[in-house]
Amino acid sequence: MLRGILPRQDLPFGNHRYHFVRPKVLAISGSAISVKNDLETRRLQTVQINISVEDPTSDDGRGSVSVGWFFLEGTNAKVIYDSPKRVRTSDRSAPHAKSASRCPAVLNFESRLFEIKCPVDVAVSFVRGEDGQAELHAAGGPQSSIRRNRLAQLVHLSDEAEWRHPDRPVLQLALPYVFVADAPVVINQLAPFLHYRAEALPGTMFAGRFPIHVWPRPIMWSFEWHDTDKPLVIKRGEPLFYVQFETIPQERPVQLVEAELTPELQAYLDLISGTVDYVSQTFSLMQAAADQRPAQLVSPKRRK
Template identity: 50%
Template sequence: MDITVTVERPEEGPGSGPIQVGWFLTSDKNAVLYDPPERVSFRQTNRTHAKSASRCPGVIQLESRYFMVKCPFDLHIGFRREENGKPVLINRAGTASPVRSGKLNEMLTLVNEAEWRYPDRPTVQLGLPYCFIADELVYITQLSPFMHYRPDPLPGTIFGGRFPVSVWPRPLMWAFEWHEPQKDIILKRGEPLFYAQFEGMDPARPVQVVEAERTPELATYLEQIGGVVNYVNQTFGLFKAAEALRPKKLLTPKTRG
């Protein structure tokens, strides 16, 4: 005998409707450079045929669960070692670079060689002001923009990561493991930099990403948990302590006047 179990979701309250995730920039400085995250969607494709991949429910479900963050500026970076063996980054664009060298050094860093996963693969980090929050348990997974084709592949792989934005909102970064440091890293403004996937307790619920207000409560909480990675290892062990400090509500959608 077949038994069908239907799980009813509440029409109101926690667990109802779409999962709402907020995004904001941690600073207004140069905010015009940073585009809002976009849902990954290939709408301008062939949808005339009933069997087109653009109309496949499985494909649509997959695409709808990823949000894209675009590269904010053009970068052309090389790698070399100085005579004393010290690894350094080179701004290949030189004076033609749209980003001044001083500013580039503030945003792009070469991780200390002792912290590389492999001795022959430098790790580069690009600091970004993007931050995501939620008022229910939601995990973010940051990963490579695998659905967008690059005619000239990057000479390495993106460091992924997964953590709960509901408890541990923190500015994201683009971290790159340079498998072929003899080849340059070339990034263009407007091209996909990485994807963000969000998971709640119910995988069937859709996700809605909205711009969030930087409220005083949110600012205080970010201050309380910010920078601890510099002082302790295994920061996931601080989640319970962070929950004790966390206000009940962090996400206030931004209203446009």
């Protein structure tokens, strides 16, 4: 149960639900089923998950919510990364009163939906080496706009043991975007379903969601390759994914602002960075992180 200073509100999170009432305490409870393979048998194990997180923010639950975004410290060639942009598919000047571009549901949905574009030309093929190891090969040839060594720094295959299916490689594109908020906000990372592609990608994007007010971390694009006979080709400037923000109450408007990477914010990032390499259930560490979180992390960037 998540308790806060607001009237009771429900915020779904996976198979769980957050409840906001006094005082501020967050808890997630539920069960997950994992499959363990043995040499002779396959058995199901049920794991009970209980997570409690105290809300460390000083948000009063009124007005719009400022969601800050920034690049990781040490990001090279920042100019190739576009700022997140609000998704607008509707022409609001449409003359007909019943036009879909004037639909309140569409306008409300897009008001909290933002687009991240691909920073480089990606053209890679999946192959098996002579030793059977999974490999990525650059498919752009001499006409590629990005050097092979730079592409290899951004795009890589996950360890084969970590794939969800043995015949579906998992590829990851490292990105420097981080989102943070000083009010309870959950970010959703979604495939760019409003972008029409004449030729579909040979697989699907991993979606995900997590609370950015206690767990701000870099967003990574992950892709599950279904048809490995086809190359993965994404042009620079094409929509790579969307992010959508859930607030409490849910009707609160969202304002996306570029945030300063202050010493306090950097210290908090250092506190939680890399935890996935050491433990499995990183959500279980949220309370420990929240206990050390400053009340304010979002400081709008000042332009010189």
